Amino acid sequence: MHVSSPHAGWSTPALLRYWADVAWRTVATMDTLRERARVMREHEAAGMPPLLHFEAEQVADGRDGHPRSNYQLLRITRCGSDHLEQHVLPGAAPVLVVDPRAGHGPGIGGFRRDSEVGMALVEGHPVYFAVFDPEPVEGQTMGAVVETLARFIDLVANRHPGTEPIVYGNCQGGWAVAMALSHCNRRAGLAVLNGSPLSYWAGENDVNPLRLMGAFTGGAWLAHWVADVGAGRFDGAWLVQNFELLRPEGLWRKYDTLFANPEREHDRFLEFERWWNGFYFLGREEILVIVRELFIGNRLENGEVVIDGHCHANLARVRTPLVVFSSHGDNITPPHQALGWLQAVYPSTQALVDAGQRIVYLLHQDVGHLGIFVSADVAKREHRAILHHAAAIQALPPGLYEMCLGNKVRDGAVPAAEFVPRRVEELPFEPPGPGFEAVSRLSNQLDDLYTALVSPVVRLWATRQGAWLMEQWHPMRTSRRCWSEEVVPALGALPVARQALQAAGAEDPARSSNPWFQVERLASAATENSITAWRLLRDRWAEAAFDLLHACAAPYRVPDAHGMDRDDGGSHGAVHRVTASERSTAAVDGSSACA
Incomplete structure (x- = not known):
């Protein structure tokens, strides 16, 4: 005999059960963020040793x-x-x-x-x-x-x-x-x-917009300045922040997944975040060569x-x-x-x-x-x-x-x-356009100016104490540490509140069958899709802006209606950009041979 679920239908008991579970999940998620702040503090106090399982x-x-x-x-x-x-x-x-x-x-x-x-x-x-x-x-x-x-x-x-x-x-x-x-x-x-x-x-539209960043920041001088104000050290938190901003829907998904099932995600979340939030430093000379010679050069x-x-x-x-x-x-x-x-x-x-x-x-x-x-x-x-x-x-x-x-x-x-x-x-990879050469030249010029005129003054006034303050107030650190009971003492009550709600039966192990929870998940998916749409628009704008900013470097190459490069200077021969569907049958994909 089929036994109907207690959450079947849009009943008032199902709604009350949902809100009780929301209260528990909210407290459980906040408590996990509090634990993350504690783990981060303990890892830093230990000198941030390598996080090997072995x-x-x-x-x-x-x-x-x-x-x-x-x-x-x-x-x-x-x-x-x-x-x-x-x-x-x-x-x-x-x-x-x-x-x-x-x-x-x-x-x-x-x-x-x-x-x-x-x-x-x-x-x-x-x-x-x-x-x-x-x-x-x-x-x-x-x-x-x-x-x-x-x-x-x-x-x-x-x-x-x-x-x-x-x-x-x-x-x-x-x-x-x-x-x-x-x-x-x-x-x-x-x-x-x-x-x-x-x-x-190398790259193409909607694949890796990070390669365009140098065009909008002026090149290597910015990394040089960050290392200078850091008293000769480049804070790795900036690189991690760039990673998170590159795909913001992934950031939403990380926290939303924790909120949806905090009891299941608790250990996995803390294990990964312990590594993710351990920010290391690079030397000024090291980061400058990486940016000048590799990323931009x-x-x-x-x-x-x-x-x-x-x-x-x-x-x-x-x-x-x-x-x-x-x-x-x-x-x-x-x-x-x-x-x-x-x-x-x-x-x-x-x-x-x-x-x-x-x-x-x-x-x-x-x-x-x-x-x-x-x-x-x-x-x-x-x-x-x-x-x-x-x-x-x-x-x-x-x-x-x-x-x-x-x-x-x-x-x-x-x-x-x-x-x-x-x-x-x-291999279906086109050579990069001349716009990147223009970015490299601009980067070298601005960095030379910064090195000659600005860097000596910044280095004269930069101190380890000032660098330490900048590091402590970096958004990647403050957004984690603000959940510590050392910063907000009231957060120390979260474990008690979590246990009290759990003892009162607020947690709903069968939440996935509750229609109100299913609506929440649909709303979350819609939010993620909206963030993704915004990110795609942002990245496409960046590609278009890159082409416009450096059009002078390639006066005979203009984008056609499909965003592909077209040679308007004599030959009129189209330079083909491999699409995602074509890539599935191209040699580099090899899907037919690897099926």
């Missing part, structure tokens, strides 16, 4: 080398009660994971058991992890970081004679690894670049970045086999920025073959930027498959391949992999 021992310190850096090399020794370290096989190639310095601290590659570190241990590899301190070494440069990582690669190789290490680079850690491997002809057995930007101007793919005064980071010199893992759902490093450099470095497939290099790319259809590193599903499927098939990748003949994964037949199984030959010429 136990580790230090092997090397970047301060002991020359040039000095704030990096350390750790060896993973234990995985709690799971004892994944027992899977390590004698003679297996070591894995070195390098996390990004993009405002947060290290640990995202070993954030949980099912992570890059965890999958490497399951596959039998000894694992090393490159971490860094919250504060840079005085005068630390990007070259110092690259040389430190190069020394770490050599050290790991020397500790495991007869094998070559597999180096994992996440996001900015990926281009640091690529630079390290191009530095003075160093080699590894395999380099895996996850969501790593190497072609910074796009000089890496041309081999123009000088690492140590005499050695260039030339991607054409990398002889380590590469795996490039990116996602169409990543608006920070879409496939354009992860793979667009190939056509600049290797003008043809034959050039890639002649160089003796093998490059494999693996595409995900929808996972976001952070999901490439933190998603347990991605770790258990894509990352484990990369490591499991590492030997097959290393044995491929020189050339370009797409790695296509089969479906898992049972839980815990490694998906089969097929390596489909591709052609560099068929």
Whole structure:
């Protein structure tokens, strides 16, 4: 016999039950935010150590080398009660994971058991992890970081004679690894670049508007000023804030998901926020080279970045086999920025073959930027498959391949992999327009003016005390700390109120069947869609404004009715922009071969 739900229909009891549950969820959500503030305070008081799920021992310190850096090399020794370290096989190639310095601290590659570190241990590899301190070494440069990582690669190789290490680079850690491997002809057995930007101007409308930011801020001078007023340190909270503002609907979804089911989301929310709100610092010299040479200058793919005064980071010199893992759902490093450099470095497939290099790319259809590193599903499927098939990748003949994964037949199984030959010429990435060259020139001019006329005055008056005050009042910190009972003592009563409401039966475990809750969820979805629509309008306006601002740099290229570039200067030949639907059948997608 069917028993009707007590929430069936739009009855008054269902409405009262809904409002009682809203009261409990509101208090539970506020209490979770209070706990987040406490966790953040405790993490900062502890010196913001790396948030690895695994136990580790230090092997090397970047301060002991020359040039000095704030990096350390750790060896993973234990995985709690799971004892994944027992899977390590004698003679297996070591894995070195390098996390990004993009405002947060290290640990995202070993954030949980099912992570890059965890999958490497399951596959039998000894694992090393490159971490860094919250504060840079005085005068630390990007070259110092690259040389430190190069020394770490050599050290790991020397500790495991007869094998070559597999180096994992996440996001900015990926281009640091690529630079390290191009530095003075160093080699590894395999380099895996996850969501790593190497072609910074690449992209298309509605894909990655962040690449346009330099056009609206005047270029590198702003980062220079922030580092100057920070007494020589650049606060990573600014980078994290840019990330959140890039897709505001994701910010709404994060808090709305917590409010909808605080009892289910509590632990997951706090676990992630502990890492997300640990803001690290970069040195002035380091951030300026990153912004000038990479983000705005796009000089890496041309081999123009000088690492140590005499050695260039030339991607054409990398002889380590590469795996490039990116996602169409990543608006920070879409496939354009992860793979667009190939056509600049290797003008043809034959050039890639002649160089003796093998490059494999693996595409995900929808996972976001952070999901490439933190998603347990991605770790258990894509990352484990990369490591499991590492030997097959290393044995491929020189050339370009797409790695296509089969479906898992049972839980815990490694998906089969097929390596489909591709052609560099068929990668559907257009070269960036001349507007980016104009932005780079403007950035250099303004930065030169700032360096000569303004920076000396700012640095004269900047103090560590003033920098500390700016850091404490940064919106990314104040928006978290305002939920602390140290700031608002009344918030200390939230746990009692939460328990009292729960004891009174206000929490509704069956809320999903309540029609009033369903209306709330529809309203939330409508709000998220509205934010998304606004964000799309903002990004399209930015693209249009970029074209208008720098039209003088390309007087013969105007947008047509579809937003595509059209050559009006003589040939009248249309420059085709690959659409999302066309991309699904293009070589870079490979959906037909990977189905």
